Amino acid sequence: ADHGPFGGGTNQNTKVEACALWVKRMTETEFLNIQEQMMYDRSVLLDEDRAHCEHDIPQCAEELMQQAAITTRSIFAQG
Numbered sequence: 001a002d003h004g005p006f007g008g009g010t011n012q013n014t015k016v017e018a019c020a021l022w023v024k025r026m027t028e029t030e031f032l033n034i035q036e037q038m039m040y041d042r043s044v045l046l047d048e049d050r051a052h053c054e055h056d057i058p059q060c061a062e063e064l065m066q067q068a069a070i071t072t073r074s075i076f077a078q079g
Contacts, residue, residue: 019070023061031061 026034038057039045058064065071 016065016070019065023064026061031064034064 035057042057044057056067058067
């Protein structure tokens with residue numbers, strides 16, 4: 001079981017607030033690095049157009065807030 005600080009539903013707001021602060025402080029270079037890592041993780045070729053929406057790759061830092069890792073509880077916390 002996941003016993004981390006963001007594993008339960010009671011901490012969902014904390015997770016969202018932490019991500020919002022992270023996104024607010026993120027530079028363009030940092031976002032591009034995160035975007036590239038997400039493309040690699042999802043097997044999207046790095047030489048492809050970064051605007052491939054079917055791969056659910058965020059096109060700006062604010063779109064990171066819509067990712068399932070932020071909007072949902074962890075798989076271990078769901079009942």
